[in-house]
Amino acid sequence: MRPGGGGGVAPVEVWRARGKRLTRPRRIILDVVRASDAHPSALMVYRQVRRRLPRVSLATVYRNLRMLAAEGVLSERADAAGTRFDGNTAPHDHFTCVACGRIYDVPALAAPRVRARVASRTGFEVLSQRIEFYGRCGACRRAAGPTRARRKPWQDEASRAPRASRT
Numbered sequence: 001m002r003p004g005g006g007g008g009v010a011p012v013e014v015w016r017a018r019g020k021r022l023t024r025p026r027r028i029i030l031d032v033v034r035a036s037d038a039h040p041s042a043l044m045v046y047r048q049v050r051r052r053l054p055r056v057s058l059a060t061v062y063r064n065l066r067m068l069a070a071e072g073v074l075s076e077r078a079d080a081a082g083t084r085f086d087g088n089t090a091p092h093d094h095f096t097c098v099a100c101g102r103i104y105d106v107p108a109l110a111a112p113r114v115r116a117r118v119a120s121r122t123g124f125e126v127l128s129q130r131i132e133f134y135g136r137c138g139a140c141r142r143a144a145g146p147t148r149a150r151r152k153p154w155q156d157e158a159s160r161a162p163r164a165s166r167t
């Protein structure tokens with residue numbers, strides 16, 4: 001199990017063997033992720049943690065994030081942009097804004113029905129699922145405005161064309 005693109009990560013078992021202590025860095029890392037609703041990357045968490053622990057390394061932050069995820073205290077999600085961490089361990093789905101890249105939590109409305117239907121159609125035992133929504137968030141919709149949002153590429157061409165050279 002390796003997150004998309006990430007390499008050189010020590011297996012979780014190695015860290016598990018060293019015992020699970022809630023050290024100060026781990027507690028701070030957990031606080032940072034739980035306080036955020038942005039599904040931060042390890043680098044984002046590191047920048048926050050460093051304010052409270054100036055000598056912490058990115059490797060330490062990453063290692064602890066993965067340990068916390070392995071223990072189920074956090075959840076880990078690999079996507080095209082890399083591994084992100086989620087302090088919300090309750091069932092929920094995600095909405096990714098294609099304009100600003102933010103990942104939002106949305107209620108898991110489809111999950112139970114989708115799971116049952118997939119199981120009945122295939123005969124598979126479905127243990128979990130990941131449902132992703134994509135679109136534009138409220139802030140980006142407001143920023144773009146209704147006219148620009150509805151404009152098609154050919155309308156840009158059309159508006160440029162009649163602009164004849166003025167004397």
Ligand SMILES: [Zn+2]
Nearest residue numbers: 097100137140
């Ligand atoms: Zn957005």
Ligand SMILES: [Zn+2]
Nearest residue numbers: 086088104105
């Ligand atoms: Zn989430």
